[in-house]
């Protein structure tokens with residue numbers, strides 16, 4: 001799977017982690033991948049307590065959350081070949097660090113991660129049209145990897161437009177859109193949230209799933225996702 005989202009901070013890591021966890025629970029060897037991670041300065045090793053800085057987050061960088069969810073023993077470098085301190089678009093973070101993200105290196109790293117694994121769960125960076133390098137978008141990487149696409153999106157106001165734009169951007173590049181996941185899906189959804197789910201499914205002609213609020217600090221407590229419906233005969 002390649003997990004993208006309608007933008008940044010919409011739940012990509014949570015959705016990717018839940019998928020990885022479910023597959024690992026089924027006994028599969030799961031590898032995880034994140035082409036580039038930025039904002040590592042927000043998680044200083046011995047600075048202020050990250051828990052205080054991110055009261056609602058998983059308190060750990062994406063590659064660490066993904067590794068734990070998958071039960072993987074991959075190293076940081078194997079999961080995320082490019083890692084930067086500032087929280088900004090990866091193409092800019094690379095430029096300010098005096099380098100450039102190399103698409104070939106990303107493909108080689110993803111393929112090395114998938115080697116020997118039963119499943120690869122990749123998380124994008126921001127949304128589909130975020131540049132990884134000048135002229136090379138997250139979407140280009142998703143196309144090159146050829147994995148089914150999952151779109152994480154918010155359940156609330158504004159999500160219809162963001163999600164349909166993402167679906168259009170995905171389909172226009174020929175990506176195989178597996179599902180949209182609305183996250184975190186409230187225990188008692190409002191009429192707007194229920195309607196958003198139906199509207200996205202109808203207008204986007206896409207499978208729409210929901211992910212309940214998870215305790216991000218305790219992956220062991222997460223419920224397994226239900227299996228996909230059997231293919232039509």
Ligand SMILES: Nc1ncnc2c1ncn2[C@@H]1O[C@H](COP(=O)(O)OP(=O)(O)OP(=O)(O)O)[C@@H](O)[C@H]1O
Pocket residue numbers: 005007008009010011012013014015056057058062125126152183184185211212213214215216
């Ligand atoms: N199902 C969920 N359970 C609990 N919290 C959630 C859930 N979905 C989203 N969140 C909240 O949304 C925040 C952002 O989620 P997440 O870190 O997965 O986003 P992201 O799209 O991966 O962000 P980034 O662009 O930084 O990679 C989380 O810290 C959490 O507070």
Ligand SMILES: [Mg+2]
Pocket residue numbers: 012013014062123
């Ligand atoms: Mg993330």
